[in-house]
Amino acid sequence: xxxxxxxLERLDRRWVFLAMALxxxxxxxxxxxxxxxxxxxPTDASRAVFQAVQSLPRGSTVLLSFDFDxxxxxxxxxxxxxxxxxxxxxxxKMVFISLWPLGGQMIDQTIKKVLRADFPHLQDGVDYVNxxxxxxxxxxxxxxxxxxxxxxxTTKSGRATADLPILSGIQRVGDFxxxxxxxxxYPGSKEWVQYVVSASGGKLPMVSGCxxxxxxxxYPYFPGQIRGLLGAIKGAAExxxxxxxxxLDPANAAEIAxxxxxxxxxxxxxxxxxxxxxxxxxxxxxxxxxxxxxxLGNVVYLAQRRSQRRAAA
Amino acid sequence: xxxxxxxxxDAARRVLLLLAVCAAAxxxxxxxxxxxxxxxxAVSAEDAAAAGATTAGLFxxxxxxxxxxxxxxxxxxxxxxxxxxxxxxxxxxxIPALDAVTNAVGRSTEMGRPVLFIAGIQDMDNIQTVAGIxxxxxxxxxxxxxxxxxxxxxxxxxxxEAAREAVRGSYQAAGRFDAYNADAIRYxxxxxxxxxxxxxxxxxxxxxxxCFYMGCFFAESLILAETGNSIGAIQIAGTxxxxxxxxxxxxxxxxxIGEEFMAASAYLxxxxxxIGSLKGQDAAKVIVATLIxxxxxxxxxxxxxxxQSEAVSRVLESVKGALGS
Amino acid sequence: MMRIVAMAIASxxxxxxxxxxxxxxxxxxxxxxxxxxxxIAAIAFILGAGSLVKVNLSRIGRRDAGWGYAxxxxxxxxxxxxxxxxxxxxxxxxxxxxxxxxxxxDAAGSAFAWIYEFVLTPITSTMFALLAxxxxxxxxxxxxxxxxxxxxxxxxxxxxxxxxTFAGVWLTGGLPEWASGLRLxxxxxxxxxxxxxxxxxxxxxxxxxxxxxxxxxxLLGIDRSWMGAGGGSA
Numbered sequence: 001x002x003x004x005x006x007x008l009e010r011l012d013r014r015w016v017f018l019a020m021a022l023x024x025x026x027x028x029x030x031x032x033x034x035x036x037x038x039x040x041x042p043t044d045a046s047r048a049v050f051q052a053v054q055s056l057p058r059g060s061t062v063l064l065s066f067d068f069d070x071x072x073x074x075x076x077x078x079x080x081x082x083x084x085x086x087x088x089x090x091x092x093k094m095v096f097i098s099l100w101p102l103g104g105q106m107i108d109q110t111i112k113k114v115l116r117a118d119f120p121h122l123q124d125g126v127d128y129v130n131x132x133x134x135x136x137x138x139x140x141x142x143x144x145x146x147x148x149x150x151x152x153x154t155t156k157s158g159r160a161t162a163d164l165p166i167l168s169g170i171q172r173v174g175d176f177x178x179x180x181x182x183x184x185x186y187p188g189s190k191e192w193v194q195y196v197v198s199a200s201g202g203k204l205p206m207v208s209g210c211x212x213x214x215x216x217x218x219y220p221y222f223p224g225q226i227r228g229l230l231g232a233i234k235g236a237a238e239x240x241x242x243x244x245x246x247x248l249d250p251a252n253a254a255e256i257a258x259x260x261x262x263x264x265x266x267x268x269x270x271x272x273x274x275x276x277x278x279x280x281x282x283x284x285x286x287x288x289x290x291x292x293x294x295x296l297g298n299v300v301y302l303a304q305r306r307s308q309r310r311a312a313a
Numbered sequence: 314x315x316x317x318x319x320x321x322x323d324a325a326r327r328v329l330l331l332l333a334v335c336a337a338a339x340x341x342x343x344x345x346x347x348x349x350x351x352x353x354x355a356v357s358a359e360d361a362a363a364a365g366a367t368t369a370g371l372f373x374x375x376x377x378x379x380x381x382x383x384x385x386x387x388x389x390x391x392x393x394x395x396x397x398x399x400x401x402x403x404x405x406x407x408i409p410a411l412d413a414v415t416n417a418v419g420r421s422t423e424m425g426r427p428v429l430f431i432a433g434i435q436d437m438d439n440i441q442t443v444a445g446i447x448x449x450x451x452x453x454x455x456x457x458x459x460x461x462x463x464x465x466x467x468x469x470x471x472x473x474e475a476a477r478e479a480v481r482g483s484y485q486a487a488g489r490f491d492a493y494n495a496d497a498i499r500y501x502x503x504x505x506x507x508x509x510x511x512x513x514x515x516x517x518x519x520x521x522x523x524c525f526y527m528g529c530f531f532a533e534s535l536i537l538a539e540t541g542n543s544i545g546a547i548q549i550a551g552t553x554x555x556x557x558x559x560x561x562x563x564x565x566x567x568x569x570i571g572e573e574f575m576a577a578s579a580y581l582x583x584x585x586x587x588i589g590s591l592k593g594q595d596a597a598k599v600i601v602a603t604l605i606x607x608x609x610x611x612x613x614x615x616x617x618x619x620x621q622s623e624a625v626s627r628v629l630e631s632v633k634g635a636l637g638s
Numbered sequence: 639m640m641r642i643v644a645m646a647i648a649s650x651x652x653x654x655x656x657x658x659x660x661x662x663x664x665x666x667x668x669x670x671x672x673x674x675x676x677x678i679a680a681i682a683f684i685l686g687a688g689s690l691v692k693v694n695l696s697r698i699g700r701r702d703a704g705w706g707y708a709x710x711x712x713x714x715x716x717x718x719x720x721x722x723x724x725x726x727x728x729x730x731x732x733x734x735x736x737x738x739x740x741x742x743x744d745a746a747g748s749a750f751a752w753i754y755e756f757v758l759t760p761i762t763s764t765m766f767a768l769l770a771x772x773x774x775x776x777x778x779x780x781x782x783x784x785x786x787x788x789x790x791x792x793x794x795x796x797x798x799x800x801x802x803t804f805a806g807v808w809l810t811g812g813l814p815e816w817a818s819g820l821r822l823x824x825x826x827x828x829x830x831x832x833x834x835x836x837x838x839x840x841x842x843x844x845x846x847x848x849x850x851x852x853x854x855x856x857l858l859g860i861d862r863s864w865m866g867a868g869g870g871s872a
Contacts, residue, residue, distance in 0.1 A: 013543070013775040020774045038804040043827055070759035071506055071532070071766040105744065105754060139672050157742070158733055185531045186435070213532070213556040219835045220842075231830075234802050284803040286770060291799055293778040294792065301782040376660050383656075383850075390851050394860070438675055440849050443856065443864050450863040470686025471679050479864060499693045500686035504758075506765035511711075518704045532766060539772040542779075553845045555838055560773075563780045571841050575848030578861055586860055594851040601843055 001303060008300045016293065023289040027281030037277035038284065039241075046238035049207045049228030050086070050246075052178060058091040058259065060177035061170060065192070066110070068184035069102035072211055078236040078276035079209035080110050080182045085273065086243050087180075088119045091259035093166050094128040095176070097152060099140060099187045104132040104156055113272060121260045125155075126165050132156030137187040141195040144173040179206040189218055193225045209235065233283060236276035244269045385600065390593030397589025405588055410549050410567030411580050417523035417547045418455045427462040428452070429521035431512065431537065433528020433552070434468040434505055437475055440575075441553050445528030446472070447578035448551070450479040452525060457487035465498040466515065468508045473500040509533035513540045526550040526565070527574065530557045538564030551577060645859045652857040690715065721749045794829055801826025 001009050031037065042050075056062070064083060068076045087094050094115075096107040107130050115122055122128055131152040134140050143151040148170050149161045161167050169175060173196055183189040189208040197206050205227050210218055212232030222229045230239050246252055247269070271278075372380075397403050421428045430452055432445035449465065456463045465480065467473040476498045484493040501511045513536060516524070524541040526534070526548070534550075534557040541548045542564050550561035551569030561568045569577055572594070579587035608629075615626040651671050658668025694708035702708075720726070727749040731740035744751045783789045800806040806822030813821050819828070855861035 011778070013778075016775045016778055017771045020771050024770065039807070041807060041823065043823070045827075069762065071762040073759075074763060074766065102754070102758075105751075108746075135676070136672070139669065142669075158731060211532075216830065216834045216838050217556055217842075219831055220839055222831075232802075280804065284805055286774070287799045287803045288805060290774060290777050291796060293774055294781045294795065297778045297781060298783050298792070301784075371661070373660055373662060380660055386847065386850050387854055390854050391858075436679055440852060444852055447861060447863040469679070470682035470684075470689075473686055473689060474682060475864065482865070496689075496693050496696065500689045502690075504762070506762045510761075510765055514704065514707060532769060535769055535772050535776065536765070539776060542776075553848065555841045555845070558841075560776070563776045571845040572848030575845070575852045578852070578863055579855065582861070582863065584860075587855060590851045590855055590860070594847050597847050597850075598844065601847070 001300075001307060005300060005303045008296055009304065019289055019293075020286060023285035024282040027285045028278075031278050031281045035271075037274055038280050040238050040277060040280070042238040042242050043235075045222060045229040045231065046235050046242065047228075048223060049180075049209075049230055049235075049239055050242040052205060052207045052227050053083070053086045053090060053092070053180070054246075056090065056092060056177050059093065061093040061095060061166065061175075062087050062178045062180055063173065063176040064094055064096050064107075065179065065181045066096060066098045066103045066106050067100050067188050068106060068182055069100055070106070072184035073106060074279070075211050075233050075236070076182050076184055076209060077106065077110070078233070078240060078279070079230050080106065081114055081272065082236065082240050082243055082276070083180045083182070083209070084110050084114045085118075088115060088122060088128075089243070089247065089256055089259065089261055091261075092177070093126075095166060095170075096128070096130045098133045099137060100184070101133055101135075104130070107132070108156075118270075119261055125159065129161075129164060129166050130156045131161065138191055138195050141187075141191060145196060145199055146172050148172055148175070174200045174204050176204065179204055180208075181206060182209045183214065184211055185214070188214070189221075189226065190214075193221050197225045209239075233276055233279050237280045240273060240276045244273060386597040389596040389600070390590050393593030393596065394586045394589040397585040397592070400585075401589075403585070403588045403592050405580065405591060408569070408573055408576070408580055410551065410569045410573070411577055413547070413549060413567050414452060414525075414581070415455055417525075417549060418452065418459050418461050420547060421456070421461040421522040422459045424522045426520055426522040427464050428456050428523045428525070429512075429516065429541075429546070430463060430465045430525045431528065432465070432467060432472055432476060433526075433530055434508060434533065435529040436469045437471045439529050441529035442469075442472055444553075444575055444578060445551075446475050446479050448525070448527045448574075448581065449476055450483045451578070451581040453480040453483035454487050457484045457489040457492060460489070460492070462494075463497060464515070464519070464521065466501050466508070466512050467498065468501060468503060468505075470500050473498060505531065505533055509536050512537065516540050516544055516546070520544045521546055524548045526552070526561065527569075527577070528552065529554055530561075535560040535564065541565075641862070641865055644865055645862065649857050649859060652853065656857075687715075718750075718753060721753060726750075727752075794833075797822060798826045798829060 053062070064080070064087070066080050068080075084094060096111070098104050098107060111128065111130060115128055124130075132155065134152055136143075136151075140151050149167060152161055154160055155164070173179070179192065179196070181189050181192050183192075189206075189210055192206060192208075197204055202225070206225065207228040207230075208218060208226050209230035210232075215229070215231035215235075218226060218229055218231075230236055247256065393403075418428055430449055432449055433439070433442050435442050437443065437446075453463055463480065465476050467476055477495055480498055481490075481493055481495070484490050501508045516537075517540065521541075521544070524537075524546045526537055527550070530537075530552050531554065534552070534554075538548060538550065538561055548565040549567045549569075550565040551574030552558065552561065553571050553574055555571065558568065558570055562570075576591050576594075579591055611625050611629055615622050615629055654664060654667050655671055658664040691712065694712050697705045697708040698712075722743050725739050725741060725743050725748065727747060728739070728741040728743060728745050729747055731737070731742075734740035741748070744754060781788075781792060781795065783792055800809065801822035801824075806826065810821040810823075818824060852861075856864065
């Protein structure tokens with residue numbers, strides 16, 4: 001074929017890569033300079049996650065399982081950060097665990113970024129604790145079902161969990177008020193549902209954040225076994241926007257302050273709590289490019305078919 | 314030059330087996346085993362208490378529905394296996410992806426380029442990896458017969474050992490043990506993206522003519538498939554990870570979807586009892602589909618405002634309760 | 639003889655794991671079997687590491703294509719091993735200040751933590767980011783409207799692609815409330831929660847049955863091709 005169609009037919013895929021790079025980099029630069037984000041309309045699944053944390057009585061102990069690694073941190077770290085932030089704002093206690101070897105470091109980063117930076121009044125061992133990574137996948141889940149401290153005998157820094165005030169009322173995983181799980185693959189949300197939530201007879205509420213490719217696998221469990229679901233960076237952005245809207249509402253300032261948090265309600269949210277919303281800009285650029293590429297690919301295909309028919313005729 | 318299993322590898326394998334046996338025996342005596350047994354005993358005691366069992370050590374009543382499901386499914390599979398052994402004719406539809414294996418290996422031989430086989434990135438405790446290794450043994454037999462070379466990079470050490478055994482056996486069965494090269498089956502790394510980076514680089518440098526992706530894959534599936542596409546290889550994939558199937562379907566020439574991948578070994582062997590097991594699996598699927606339809610009809614009646622709705626609702630709730638416990 | 643022993647171990651261990659959830663007395667045996675596997679996998683790493691070193695040294699020695707990468711692999715392997723085992727730069731553990739090497743290997747400030755933060759994290763994130771480029775080239779090359787089903791697939795793809803971004807809100811946000819179900823973001827959710835979930839459930843059920851059949855064939859010793867040595871079937 002000649003002309004533009006000919007160029008498209010023989011297009012080196014590196015041009016596609018370059019187009020994708022520009023489609024992603026452009027919004028990053030624009031949003032970085034203007035400091036604006038796109039508006040988000042939360043879906044029911046994201047609202048359910050927000051409500052699940054919000055509706056817990058203050059001081060509830062929440063189990064946060066960060067089952068991801070740096071490879072998927074781009075999609076999942078904002079979810080983990082938002083979950084930790086909302087728990088701290090609501091005055092809940094947080095117990096962090098991970099079933100992925102590199103998950104312990106992801107927890108450390110979140111604690112440093114959120115709790116130590118913005119909630120310095122919270123004490124390690126009393127208000128939050130990092131129990132780190134535990135090997136064993138489903139075996140760990142089976143053990144925590146009946147004896148949580150046996151599965152995690154020490155914290156990541158080596159302190160005995162038997163002596164920790166935060167775990168004083170926790171015998172088994174069902175004693176937690178909520179399981180908030182951030183999942184990149186195996187072991188992840190599906191295994192938590194199969195081995196823990198189902199085995200607890202629905203007594204342990206669970207909310208989950210997962211990567212985009214995993215979301216279709218987890219929709220069958222929503223809203224039954226999984227009360228709320230954050231799917232991909234979109235879900236993270238919706239959840240983030242819900243928390244930011246709640247923080248910015250002056251009507252909630254007194255409630256937040258009563259937990260001891262000093263978030264300084266103002267019109268400006270720190271950039272670290274806008275990461276997911278910022279990443280929706282590149283997502284928009286990438287998705288629009290994909291639509292254009294699919295259309296162009298089909299134009300080429302139809303032109304090829306027509307020329308083949310002409311040649312056959 | 315005869316290339317076979319090295320003496321060092323043989324000795325290491327025997328040491329490994331001995332250590333495993335010692336570990337199994339030693340678990341009865343070490344403090345670690347006592348700790349583990351305590352944990353497991355606590356788990357079983359709690360399970361029994363939670364399920365309302367009156368006597369510890371007997372069957373857990375709460376798991377009865379699951380046990381019935383397993384017995385029915387296994388019964389179907391075994392019954393059809395026995396029928397097939399007795400000589401009953403069994404029709405099996407063609408699976409194009411598996412019919413293409415021979416063509417793919419033949420293409421590699423003609424082009425003088427290797428065959429690349431990846432058995433997933435999980436360990437031997439994952440059934441998909443085991444299924445991948447069974448397919449590997451069939452593919453390796455074909456490569457031995459066609460005098461092609463096969464490369465099997467693995468992401469787990471145990472998978473490397475199992476793959477070596479499978480390929481070695483296949484070459485032996487094909488009478489081409491002299492062509493077996495243990496170093497062609499090698500361990501790369503457990504790290505997901507480190508593995509795919511290494512394999513992608515290998516694909517771009519060595520340009521295999523045929524790529525087989527058979528096992529459990531995650532995010533690296535598209536990277537592998539696109540790289541294979543860029544070098545012009547014929548690609549045949551199979552996985553039971555439903556999240557990765559779209560990527561393989563889009564980028565590979567043939568894809569085995571879920572249970573097709575599980576059936577691959579039976580299909581390739583052609584043995585009657587293995588084919589019979591596939592028929593038994595289909596029978597179990599018919600039972601499941603019937604139960605789903607029944608559930609849908611009952612749930613619809615329960616949702617409608619008709620006189621029987623309440624009674625049907627009660628039946629449904631009691632079934633849900635029995636299955637959920 | 640070895641094949642018979644291997645088959646017996648596989649069958650007995652598999653049967654125990656199958657029965658252990660149902661019989662409390664077998665729970666501990668099931669747990670032990672899992673632990674034995676973990677021990678074996680950990681010991682097998684020695685063989686894997688040995689193979690890694692051997693193969694890469696051979697490549698360097700023969701100056702095969704890409705032997706420089708083999709050199710980098712070996713160097714990185716050696717450095718990480720020495721840094722991790724030697725706990726280089728690890729601060730002392732405050733709880734056990736008098737005991738050397740009591741700190742965590744990946745404690746803040748350690749060389750291992752530095753490798754994780756400045757080498758492993760950026761590299762794995764970069765590799766994951768490659769997916770965005772590859773999915774674009776796959777979309778351009780493979781998503782063609784060859785038949786009715788493909789056209790249906792493409793239509794769904796457009797709805798979901800646009801519905802998951804602000805573009806969907808911008809394009810159909812003006813629809814009245816009674817037609818809100820036709821807004822792209824709501825349509826996209828409907829597709830995911832109804833059609834996609836139904837399809838996924840069907841695939842999951844099929845896979846579960848396939849896994850059952852495959853496992854039975856292996857446990858009963860009917861399919862022995864995984865064992866090698868010309869296993870085949872019974």
